Amino acid sequence: MESELKIDPRIIEEFLQINKNILDAPKLVAAPDEISLEMTPYDVVYSEGKMRLLHFNSDKQKQVRTPLLIAYALINRYHILDIHPQKSWVRNMLDQGLDVYMIDWGTPTKMDRYLGFDDYVNSYMDNCVDFILNESSVEKVSLQGYCTGGTLATVYTALHPNKIKNLVLTAPVIDGSKDSTVVANLAKHMDVDKMVDVIGNMPPEFMYYVFSILKPFEQGLEKYVQFFKNIHNKEYVENFIRVEKWLSDTPPIPGELFREWVKNVYQENLLIRNQMNVAGKVVDLKNISMPVFTQVAVGDHLVSPECSMPIHYAVSTEDKTLRIYATGHVGMIASSFSQKRVLPELGQWLKERSEK
Amino acid sequence: MASSEDYKKSIGYYKHVSLFWTDLLSLMSSRPHSLLSTGPLRKFGVNAKKVNTEMIEINQELAEFNARLSEYYKQLTDTWNEAQKQFNKKVPEIPTDTEHLDSTKRIWIDIFENYFTRLFDSPEFAENFGKMVSSELELAKHWNNIISLMMESANMPTKKEIDELYKELHLLRKRVAKLEKIASIGGSANGK
Numbered sequence: 001m002e003s004e005l006k007i008d009p010r011i012i013e014e015f016l017q018i019n020k021n022i023l024d025a026p027k028l029v030a031a032p033d034e035i036s037l038e039m040t041p042y043d044v045v046y047s048e049g050k051m052r053l054l055h056f057n058s059d060k061q062k063q064v065r066t067p068l069l070i071a072y073a074l075i076n077r078y079h080i081l082d083i084h085p086q087k088s089w090v091r092n093m094l095d096q097g098l099d100v101y102m103i104d105w106g107t108p109t110k111m112d113r114y115l116g117f118d119d120y121v122n123s124y125m126d127n128c129v130d131f132i133l134n135e136s137s138v139e140k141v142s143l144q145g146y147c148t149g150g151t152l153a154t155v156y157t158a159l160h161p162n163k164i165k166n167l168v169l170t171a172p173v174i175d176g177s178k179d180s181t182v183v184a185n186l187a188k189h190m191d192v193d194k195m196v197d198v199i200g201n202m203p204p205e206f207m208y209y210v211f212s213i214l215k216p217f218e219q220g221l222e223k224y225v226q227f228f229k230n231i232h233n234k235e236y237v238e239n240f241i242r243v244e245k246w247l248s249d250t251p252p253i254p255g256e257l258f259r260e261w262v263k264n265v266y267q268e269n270l271l272i273r274n275q276m277n278v279a280g281k282v283v284d285l286k287n288i289s290m291p292v293f294t295q296v297a298v299g300d301h302l303v304s305p306e307c308s309m310p311i312h313y314a315v316s317t318e319d320k321t322l323r324i325y326a327t328g329h330v331g332m333i334a335s336s337f338s339q340k341r342v343l344p345e346l347g348q349w350l351k352e353r354s355e356k
Numbered sequence: 357m358a359s360s361e362d363y364k365k366s367i368g369y370y371k372h373v374s375l376f377w378t379d380l381l382s383l384m385s386s387r388p389h390s391l392l393s394t395g396p397l398r399k400f401g402v403n404a405k406k407v408n409t410e411m412i413e414i415n416q417e418l419a420e421f422n423a424r425l426s427e428y429y430k431q432l433t434d435t436w437n438e439a440q441k442q443f444n445k446k447v448p449e450i451p452t453d454t455e456h457l458d459s460t461k462r463i464w465i466d467i468f469e470n471y472f473t474r475l476f477d478s479p480e481f482a483e484n485f486g487k488m489v490s491s492e493l494e495l496a497k498h499w500n501n502i503i504s505l506m507m508e509s510a511n512m513p514t515k516k517e518i519d520e521l522y523k524e525l526h527l528l529r530k531r532v533a534k535l536e537k538i539a540s541i542g543g544s545a546n547g548k
Contacts, residue, residue, distance in 0.1 A: 008453035049529075113519075114526035123533060182476045189479070189486035191493070198493045198500065200519075213476045217465045 021231040029237050032245040037079035040090050042102075046131045049115075050106030053128045054078075056090050063097025064354035066165050067136050069128060070102040071156070073147035074253050075207055078104050079246050080334050081146070084239060087334045089343065096347035098354075101132055101141075103149075107251040113200040116256035117155060117264075118279040125156045129163050140165035142350055146333060147171050147303060151265060154311060155278060158287045166353050167288060168346065169311055170295045171303045171329055176266035179307035181300075183210055187266040196259045201252035208250065214301055243330075272310050288315040291353045295342060299328040321349060363419060371412045378405045400509040407505055410498045417494045424488035431481055439471035 046053040145153025150172025504514035
């Protein structure tokens, strides 16, 4: 008996079209190496070691005197906060009349393996804050921390509360015991001492592995199928390549900082219990008595909302706001959604609490 | 198939025999060699025994690493098979038109994503992965030790010595920054 498999000709047509798109791709899209991720112009106003303090230029009238300092995460680079003119966190804040500074942690080398929380918080961040205070002739700054930068911002504010006017935490890594993500699962079972003692800095390859198992089929397969399907959509592919380039640029994390990080936040969970120690001083979250705005995303698969939200209840301030958005880790900072929902709310909140 | 206990015993025996002969040969030949005490070959002669020990230990670690790697692939394969079974149950027939093909692809992605995320979220996966990375680091440690011995033989700084230098530099930078801060406070206090 002869069996015949009837295939819809549209399937073959679609298959051939994707093949054609793959062949056409190099003619239509710039290679990641050929594009620059720099968007909004800035001046490097201060630097120390590999760290740089960026001050973004704006032609908009400043509406408040209190500057905003953004502490970007330790994973990937700061470009995601200014990835596209229509999706730029930085540009939106500037357009709302804020004076924006950002810390670029740079790319640590083996020479930086002994840098720890003390160096990042009490030297780099504190020197940046002092520089801004001096430059802007104000007494306090607003500090925003994103992801792991949120943890640094939290520790900094608990140790130097007198310099912070408002604290904004965007998907901060706070309570490792409640973090239900794959990242936390791996971090809890990691022999971090051995890793740092043998390798020195935490290698980017390790982070790439972690990224690859977050959503392996959606992100590792379907994303690229969609890219080739949409190869003639200029805006889509341009955005895709920019985000891909950003994703593949992860600097190493200094060994000591990584060791303290994994132990204090994920394995022993000392930060949320007010038992973390930095340079002999206890990080007491009750010292955070200024206004605090916490932003979390329901679909965050890198830092689960349960990991971020405890900070809202741990601080001593009564002026605190918790916003839960129906988006993901990156969607909260670099999407049309963030432009329409997240940023207007934050800008309004900051302006109401800043020095005029 | 030999048990891991037998394997350990035979590695241990090999280690003993090898060290016995390198020790004995070193003792027998040390006097004439000592004449060349300033040359790199003399140092290498002394370090050769340590290199040998490192190589034997690498073999021991390789067994542990291979066991962890096999378990890692087993976990992935088992999960793939389970996900595939589930997919076959949901989609018993291959779709032949574009609408069904798209929805089938969506079902395939969702099922596989769910199964694999469950695996990566499990303590069993994280525990084995942690141990696999740990045994990989042990291998790297032995490799570093061998390189250090080579560097030492060539009269060049070892990784440990460079690390000490980095640490010194780090502490020195901190001291300078602290002194600069004190100086700047003193400066403004004096009204300068």
